[in-house]
Each structure stands twice: as C-alpha cells, then as structure tokens.
Amino acid sequence: MIIAVDGPAASGKGTVARALARHYKLPHLDTGLLYRAVAWGVLQEGHDPESETDALAACTFEDSLLDEPALKGEEIGRVASIVSAHPLVRATLIKRQRNFAQQPGGAVLDGRDIGTVIAPEADAKLFITATPQTRARRRHAEMQKAGSTMSYDRVLTDIRARDRRDMMREAAPLAQAADAYLLDTSYLSIDAAVQRAIALVDGRIKAKLAS
Numbered sequence: 001m002i003i004a005v006d007g008p009a010a011s012g013k014g015t016v017a018r019a020l021a022r023h024y025k026l027p028h029l030d031t032g033l034l035y036r037a038v039a040w041g042v043l044q045e046g047h048d049p050e051s052e053t054d055a056l057a058a059c060t061f062e063d064s065l066l067d068e069p070a071l072k073g074e075e076i077g078r079v080a081s082i083v084s085a086h087p088l089v090r091a092t093l094i095k096r097q098r099n100f101a102q103q104p105g106g107a108v109l110d111g112r113d114i115g116t117v118i119a120p121e122a123d124a125k126l127f128i129t130a131t132p133q134t135r136a137r138r139r140h141a142e143m144q145k146a147g148s149t150m151s152y153d154r155v156l157t158d159i160r161a162r163d164r165r166d167m168m169r170e171a172a173p174l175a176q177a178a179d180a181y182l183l184d185t186s187y188l189s190i191d192a193a194v195q196r197a198i199a200l201v202d203g204r205i206k207a208k209l210a211s
Helices: 013-024 032-044 052-057 063-067 074-083 087-101 114-118 132-145 152-168 190-210
Strands: 002-006 028-030 107-111 124-129 181-184
Touching: 002 013, 002 114, 013 028, 013 107, 013 124, 013 190, 028 032, 028 087, 032 052, 032 063, 032 074, 032 087, 052 087, 074 152, 087 107, 087 114, 107 114, 114 124, 124 190, 132 152, 181 190
Parallel strands: 002 107, 002 124, 028 107, 124 181
Antiparallel strands: none
C-alpha cells in the first residue's frame, strides 16, 4: 500500500505521515529531506542555490546524509525551497523517491508532489493544509524552542514566499491531486488530525476493496 501525503510547509504533513507509517507499519520517507540534502551540499561548497548547475552537482549524496540533524535548520529549508524549483534537480531525485514508494509492501511518502508526480498510483492520497498564519505560528514556536530570535512576521513572510515558489515553479508545482482528500489542520490538534487522516485512508482502502 502506498500512501501519498502532500502539503505546504508547516501544514503538519510530516507529523501526519509519520503517524500513518506507524499505524500501518510502513516505511516512511520525508522527501523534503532529499532537497534539504541538496541545499546542504550547495551551501557546504559555497555555491549558488539559484544556479541549476550548482544544485545538480549536489544531488549525488549518500543516504546517510538524510540523518544529519543540520538538515532541519531554517536556512537549509529556505535554500531547499530554491533548489527544489530546478527541473533537473527534481528529475534527478524522482527515481530515488519512486524506488522507495514501490518497495515490497508499500510506503508512506510526504512532500509536495507525491500524489501528482512521484506516486500518482498511490492507494490513498492526502493533501494537508492550514492557513499561512497558523503555519507561521507553528514554525515560529518550533524555532523559539530551538533558540531562534526570528520574529513571527518574518516567519510568516518566509512561509508565504515559500508557498509562492512551490506553487509557481515550472517543475512539479505544489498542487492537490484530483483524487486526494483535503485535510485542513488549522483548528485541529495533532491527535485529531492524525485520527482524521487514518479515517480517510481507511475509507479509501475500503472503497477500493469494495470496487
């Protein structure tokens, strides 16, 4: 069984995807980490994330890099949003993601183009969203706990800028798949969002079995 979980930054898609993976006992891949790994490589070499050539050169990283704690940094996330807009970078990483999705038994993948590009054949698709203000508050709280002094207004501006890049990019823009369930987590607790997601996936599986 393949479960695709898409959505914008700080929508809760990662939390939901990990919970679904635990519930259904499936391996999970946060595909955003792949682009963060590319961003890390670009920054380590002092290269330009706006350059597709520089970003492409950073795509040949080992899987072990995905466990690097530094990939979770806010600056890495900002640069990842830039390098992920390059068509050749996305094309290079597609096979890696599809191989993970198509492993025996299936998997849960979360990102921005899982249901539309990486695994359009997924058995269940969710599009997780929340208002920009809600997502900014969540991200701001996380950053404060990590010691950041960035203001909420700056975080909100960054969230909106990232949304624009993700939705307007030429290659695999952020979009809800036609057959994906929409789950707005703006006013849901984590537990409520997870339970709703499980119910939606269960419903899709039962519908497939009945058809």
